[in-house]
Amino acid sequence: MINIPKRLQNPILRFSAFFTKFRQTAAQKLFRLERRLQGGNRYAAQIYFLFWSGGLLLLWLWDVLFLHAPERHLLEKAFVHSLFIATLVVLFSFAMAWATAYSIEFFTDRQKTIAAGAILFTLNLIRSLPQIVGVLLGYVWITYEIQTGQITSNIAIMLRMSVFLALFIFPEVVALLRERIAYFRQSDFFNAMRVSGISEWRIINYDILWKNSRLHILNKMIAVFSAAIFLQCSVDFIVSVGLSTRISAINLPVTLGSLLANIDSKQDILAIGYALTHPDYLPNLFFRHLQGISVALVIVFTLFSLYKITNALAERFHL
Amino acid sequence: MMRYQIHIRSFDRTLVAIDDFQLDAGEITVLLGESGIGKTLIAQAIFGLLDAHEFDISINGKPYRTYLHSGFVRRLQRNGFFVFQEPSTHLNPLMTLQEQLNEGPLAKAANRQEEILRILWQQPYETHIRPLLKVYPKPFRPSGGEKQRILLAMAFKKLALTAGSANRLFVFDEPTGSLDNAYRNIFLRELLRQYAQNPFTILLITHDYSMISQIEKRHSALLPKIHFKELRRFKGPKAQVFNFKANEYTTWLKKQRAAAKGKHAANTQTVLTVEPEFKVFGKTFFLKQGAATGKPVPLVLHRQELIYLKAPSGMGKTTLAKIIAGLQRPQYIRFKLAGFSFSETTDQNVWRKHIWGKKLAMVFQHADEALNLQARVRDIFKGLPNVKFRNDRQISDVLQEVFEWDLPQAFLQQKVAYLSGGQKQRLNLLRALVLHPDLIILDEPLNGLDFASIGKVLDIIRRKMAAGSGILLISHNEEIFERLVSEENCYYLTDKAT
Numbered sequence: 001m002i003n004i005p006k007r008l009q010n011p012i013l014r015f016s017a018f019f020t021k022f023r024q025t026a027a028q029k030l031f032r033l034e035r036r037l038q039g040g041n042r043y044a045a046q047i048y049f050l051f052w053s054g055g056l057l058l059l060w061l062w063d064v065l066f067l068h069a070p071e072r073h074l075l076e077k078a079f080v081h082s083l084f085i086a087t088l089v090v091l092f093s094f095a096m097a098w099a100t101a102y103s104i105e106f107f108t109d110r111q112k113t114i115a116a117g118a119i120l121f122t123l124n125l126i127r128s129l130p131q132i133v134g135v136l137l138g139y140v141w142i143t144y145e146i147q148t149g150q151i152t153s154n155i156a157i158m159l160r161m162s163v164f165l166a167l168f169i170f171p172e173v174v175a176l177l178r179e180r181i182a183y184f185r186q187s188d189f190f191n192a193m194r195v196s197g198i199s200e201w202r203i204i205n206y207d208i209l210w211k212n213s214r215l216h217i218l219n220k221m222i223a224v225f226s227a228a229i230f231l232q233c234s235v236d237f238i239v240s241v242g243l244s245t246r247i248s249a250i251n252l253p254v255t256l257g258s259l260l261a262n263i264d265s266k267q268d269i270l271a272i273g274y275a276l277t278h279p280d281y282l283p284n285l286f287f288r289h290l291q292g293i294s295v296a297l298v299i300v301f302t303l304f305s306l307y308k309i310t311n312a313l314a315e316r317f318h319l
Numbered sequence: 320m321m322r323y324q325i326h327i328r329s330f331d332r333t334l335v336a337i338d339d340f341q342l343d344a345g346e347i348t349v350l351l352g353e354s355g356i357g358k359t360l361i362a363q364a365i366f367g368l369l370d371a372h373e374f375d376i377s378i379n380g381k382p383y384r385t386y387l388h389s390g391f392v393r394r395l396q397r398n399g400f401f402v403f404q405e406p407s408t409h410l411n412p413l414m415t416l417q418e419q420l421n422e423g424p425l426a427k428a429a430n431r432q433e434e435i436l437r438i439l440w441q442q443p444y445e446t447h448i449r450p451l452l453k454v455y456p457k458p459f460r461p462s463g464g465e466k467q468r469i470l471l472a473m474a475f476k477k478l479a480l481t482a483g484s485a486n487r488l489f490v491f492d493e494p495t496g497s498l499d500n501a502y503r504n505i506f507l508r509e510l511l512r513q514y515a516q517n518p519f520t521i522l523l524i525t526h527d528y529s530m531i532s533q534i535e536k537r538h539s540a541l542l543p544k545i546h547f548k549e550l551r552r553f554k555g556p557k558a559q560v561f562n563f564k565a566n567e568y569t570t571w572l573k574k575q576r577a578a579a580k581g582k583h584a585a586n587t588q589t590v591l592t593v594e595p596e597f598k599v600f601g602k603t604f605f606l607k608q609g610a611a612t613g614k615p616v617p618l619v620l621h622r623q624e625l626i627y628l629k630a631p632s633g634m635g636k637t638t639l640a641k642i643i644a645g646l647q648r649p650q651y652i653r654f655k656l657a658g659f660s661f662s663e664t665t666d667q668n669v670w671r672k673h674i675w676g677k678k679l680a681m682v683f684q685h686a687d688e689a690l691n692l693q694a695r696v697r698d699i700f701k702g703l704p705n706v707k708f709r710n711d712r713q714i715s716d717v718l719q720e721v722f723e724w725d726l727p728q729a730f731l732q733q734k735v736a737y738l739s740g741g742q743k744q745r746l747n748l749l750r751a752l753v754l755h756p757d758l759i760i761l762d763e764p765l766n767g768l769d770f771a772s773i774g775k776v777l778d779i780i781r782r783k784m785a786a787g788s789g790i791l792l793i794s795h796n797e798e799i800f801e802r803l804v805s806e807e808n809c810y811y812l813t814d815k816a817t
Contacts (some may be wrong), residue, residue: 026382110668192647192689196750197676197704206702211693 043098045313051262052305059301060296067290075294078259081158081230083114085255088162088222089228098209104174105181105204115126123171128268135235144250172227174219176214177303180213201222215317219310226306233257233299260295268292320344320518325364325619327357327374330751333556334361337663339410340560342488343493343546347514347521351528351745352550352561353741354767357558359404361550362490362599364674364742365522366401367378367392370569391486396795400477404467404493404524406518410456416469417452418474428476435475438509439468439502463497471506478513487519495527499631500797503534511538518544526741526767531568538709552739568770575802590641590657590757593618595654599642604635604814610810615693618810625780625790629810636793637684639812640760643791644681645670659671680751684763684793686743690750692736706753717753721745721775740767745776752779759783762793777803 013058025233063072100119107116110245126134141162151160181204191205209217237258252258259265268289275282285293321342327334337356342348342365347546350358363369364376367387376383386392403409411419421429436448454461461469474489481487491510493504507530514521534545547563595606595615607617611629620626630636641647643654649663657800659669670679682688700706700714708714715726720743722730735743744767751759761780765773776797784790794800801809 024382028382111666188683188685188688189691191641191644192681192683192750193691193702194671195644195646195679195681196754197680198702202702207506207691207694207698211691211698244679270564 001215009071029038045309045316048305048312049309052302052309055301055305056298061299062286063290064288065296067294069242071291074254074259075291075298078254079297079298081154081253082232082256084230085158085162085165086225089165090224092162092166093170093173093224094217094221096170097177100170101177101181102204104178105200109200112162123174126168129168130246131231132238133165134168135231137240138167138237139239142252156254160311161232162228165231169224171225173220177209177213180216184208186210215313216222216319219313219319222306222310222313224256226303226310228299229256229299229306230303231239233260237261256295256299260299262292265292265295269296322379322619323361323365324377324379325361326377327364327369329373334374335558336360336556337550337558337560340365342520342753344520345518347523347541347545349525349530349545349547350522350524351547351563351769353744353769353772354526354549355738355740355743356552356769357556358550359559360494362401362492362522362524365395366399366488366490367396368401371639383665396487398481398486399490399520400492401486401490402470402473402474402492404462404553406470406497406627407456409470410466412456412694415453415455416461417457420452420469420473424480425473425476425637428480431476431479432472436468436478438473439472439505441505441653464499464502467494467497468502468506475509475513478519481519482517486520489519490524492523493526494523495525499795500529503527503530503710504537508531508537509521511541514544515541517583526769527686527796527798528568528770528773531558531565532572532798535565535569551769563770566755569775571770571801572799575799581758587622587624589621589655590617590624591618591654591791593639593643594652594655597639597642597649599635599638599649599652600648601650602649602739602814603816604812605816607811607813609809609811612817613814620634620758620789620791622787622789623784625784625792625804625808627792627800629809634812634814636812637762640681640762640791640793643758644679644760645674663745676754676756677756678756679760680754680756681760682748682751682764683760684766686747686767688738689747690735690743694732694735696733696735696738696746697731699750700753703750703754705755717749718746720779721749721772724725741769741772744768745772748776748779752783756788757788758789758791760791760793763795764792765794765796765799773799812817 060076063075067075100123104119106114107113107119115172119241139162141164142151142157145160146157151157183209189204189207193207216301232254236252236255240258241251260269268285269292271281271285271289274294275285321344323340323342324335324338325340337357340361350362354356360369364378364383369376369383371383371387375381376386377387387778393673410416414422420432433444437444440448442448451461456466471494472490474491478487495506498506510532511522535542538545542565547565548560549563550558550559550560593606595617597604605617607613608616608618618626618628628636628639642649642652643661645658645661645665645667651663652661654661656674658732659673659678661669697714697717698709700708700717708717711728711731714731715728718726718730722742735746738746744764748761748764751761764776764780766775778791778813791799792804
C-alpha cells in the first residue's frame with residue numbers, strides 16, 4: 001500500500017500540491033522551449049543560406065526535367081556569370097574602400113588636409129552620380145573597347161563590368177569602414193593603444209576592422225553582393241535595347257539580367273499576368289514558360305534570401 | 320541567516336556560480352572584491368531583479384521563475400531597497416528628482432525627506448537642495464555625486480517607512496562610487512546610525528577598501544555586527560566567499576611608507592616639467608605644491624620619483640594627463656618631456672615619432688574602454704614598441720606578476736571581454752608597465768582591484784620607479800597614496816590662482 005504523507009491525505013491539499021508541481025514543470029518546459037526557439041534564431045542566417053541553396057537546387061532539378069537543354073545551359077551560364085561578377089564586385093569594392101578609408105584616416109591624422117580633402121572630393125563626386133547612370137557610362141566605355149577590338153574575351157568584359165559596378169558601390173563601403181573607425185576613435189581604447197606606441201596601421205586594421213568590425217564587414221559584403229546582382233540586372237535590362245549600331249547585349253557575356261531581357265523571357269513573364277486572369281493556364285507556367293520564370297525566380301529568390309541573411313546576421317549580432 | 324546557491328548562465332557561458340553565499344539576517348555584510356567578478360549579479364539575483372528570459376538562473380537548485388514568484392522575494396522587495404551602482408540608470412529622465420523621491424510608497428515618508436536630504440548634502444536646503452529637486456535627470460546634470468545622494472535619500476526614506484517590518488534587506492551596490500571621501504563618510508555615518516537604532520539586513524557591495532579603515536576608526540562599536548567578506552574567483556566562473564579580516568587591510572596600510580627616492584633623486588634627470596599655468600576649454604588652471612592654496616609652482620618630476628596629482632573630481636586631472644600625452648590640444652601650455660619642449664601648437668607627429676611608447680606610457684582609468692574587448696589576452700601585448708615577446712611563455716611570465724594563480728595557457732587565448740573588471744584593469748596596467756618609458760602616467764591605477772592585486776600593482780610601480788621611470792599619478796584613493804607619497808610630491812590642480 002502506498003504510504004501517502006498525512007498532510008497530503010486531504011484531497012484539496014493533494015490537488016494543490018499536484019497543481020503547484022504541474023505549474024512549476026509547465027513553466028520550466030515553457031522556458032526551455034522558449035530558449036530553444038531563441039537558440040534557433042541564432043542560426044537563422046545559416047538556415048536562410050540553406051533555404052537559398054536548397055531552393056536553387058530544386059529549381060535546377062525541375063529545369064533538368066522540363067527545360068530544353070540549350071535554354072538550361074544558357075540559364076546556368078547566366079547564373080555563373082552573374083555570381084562571378086557579383087563576387088568580383090565585392091572584392092574590388094572592398095579593396096577600393098579599404099584603400100580609400102585608410103588613406104583618409106592616414107592623411108587626416110597627419111594633418112595633410114589637402115590630400116585628405118582631394119580623396120573626399122573625389123569620393124563625393126562619385127557619390128553624386130546616380131549608381132545606374134555611372135554604371136551605364138561604364139558600359140559605354142566597354143562598348144567602345146569592344147568596337148575597337150581592344151577586348152574580346154568574356155572574362156575581360158566581365159572584369160571591366162565588375163570594376164565599373166564596384167566603382168559606384170564602393171563609397172557605401174567606405175562610409176561603413178569610416179564609421180567603424182570613427183566610432184572606436186572616440187573610445188579610450190584607440191588613444192590608449194596609440195600612447196603605448198602601437199602603430200595606427202595595426203590599431204585600425206587589426207583591432208578595429210578585423211577584431212571589432214568583421215561581422216559588420218561580412219554583412220556589408222552580402223549586401224554589396226545583392227546590390228551588384230540587382231544593379232547588374234537593371235543595367236543589363238536597359239542595355240538590351242542596344243548600345244550602338246553594332247554592339248548590343250548579345251555582344252556581352254550572358255547574365256541573368258540580359259537573359260531576362262531576352263524576348264522569350266519577356267513573353268514568359270507576360271504569361272504570369274495571363275495566368276492570373278486565366279487560372280487554367282497556370283500549369284503551363286511551370287512547363288512552357290520555364291526559361292523566363294526560372295530567370296525571374298533565380299533573381300527574386302536570390303535577392304530575397306540574401307536580404308533575409310543580412311537581416312538575420314544583423315539581428316543575431318546586434319549590428 | 321539567508322543561504323544561497325546561485326548559478327547564472329547566459330546563452331554561451333556561465334557568468335557566475337556560487338555554492339554558498341550567506342547573508343546574516345539583521346546584520347551587515349560588506350562584500351568586497353574586484354570589479355566584474357559577479358557581486359552585482361549575485362545581489363540582483365537575490366533581490367529578484369534579473370530577467371529570467373535573459374539569463375538561465377537557478378537559486379538553491381530551483382528555477383529563477385519559481386524564486387521570483389515566491390512570497391519571500393515579494394516581501395524582500397516590499398520591505399527593502401536596492402541602490403544601483405550607476406545612479407544614472409536608476410533615475411527616470413522623464414520625472415523630476417522631487418517626483419522620483421516621492422514615487423510609489425516613498426510618498427508616505429514625505430515628512431522625512433527634508434531631514435534626510437539635509438544630512439546627505441550638509442548644505443542649506445533652500446539655496447542648494449530645493450532648486451535641485453526641480454531638475455529632470457540628464458547625463459550631465461545633476462552631477463554623478465548628486466544623483467547618487469538622491470538614490471541614497473530614497474533608500475533612507477524607505478528605511479523610515481519600513482521601520483518595524485521583518486525581512487528588511489537593503490542592498491547598496493557601490494553606493495559611494497561617485498562620492499568623495501567626505502560625502503562617503505557622511506553616508507556611512509548615517510547608515511550605521513540608522514542601523515544602530517533599528518537593525519536590518521544590509522548588503523554593502525564595494526571595492527573601496529578604504530571604507531574598512533573608516534568603519535574601524537569611527538564605528539568600531541558596530542564591528543561585531545559587520546562581516547567583511549571578499550568574493551574571489553580562481554579558474555573559471557566558480558566564485559567563493561572568504562571572510563576578510565579588517566585588520567589585514569589596516570595593518571597593511573600602516574606598513575606602507577612613502578616611496579624612497581633613488582640615491583640622488585633630486586639630482587637625477589628631470590623627466591617632466593610643466594609650467595604652473597595652463598588653459599583648456601576656456602578655463603585657466605594652476606598647479607600648486609603641497610596644498611591647494613598658495614602660489615602656483617611648476618610641476619617637476621625626476622626619474623625614480625612619483626608625483627601625486629590631486630584635485631576634486633571633474634577638475635581636469637585627466638585632461639592635463641591627456642594634454643601631456645598629446646591627446647588633447649589645450650589653448651595654452653608649456654612643458655618639457657624627456658628633453659622635448661611642447662606647447663599648444665606642437666604637432667601631434669612629434670608625440671607619434673618620439674614620445675608614444677618610447678618616452679611616455681599612460682594607463683587610462685577605465686579598463687573596459689582602454690582595452691580592445693574583442694581581442695585575446697595575448698593580443699594586448701602585440702605591437703608594442705621595443706618589447707618583443709617571442710612566445711606565449713614570455714607573455715605568461717609577465718602576466719604572472721599581477722595574476723595570482725598559475726596561469727593556464729588557455730588564459731592567453733581568452734577574450735578580454737570575458738575577463739572580470741579587475742583582470743581587465745591588471746591587463747590595462749601591464750600593457751603600459753612592460754614598456755620602459757621615462758614617464759608613466761597612471762590614471763586611477765587601483766580602479767576595481769581586489770586587495771591582493773592592489774599590493775602587487777604597487778610593487779610593480781615601485782619596481783618601475785627603481786628602474787628609472789618617473790610616475791605621474793592620478794587617483795581618488797587618497798588613503799593609500801597619501802601614505803606612499805610624501806607631502807612635497809603632492810601637487811594640486813585648481814582653477815584659483817591664489
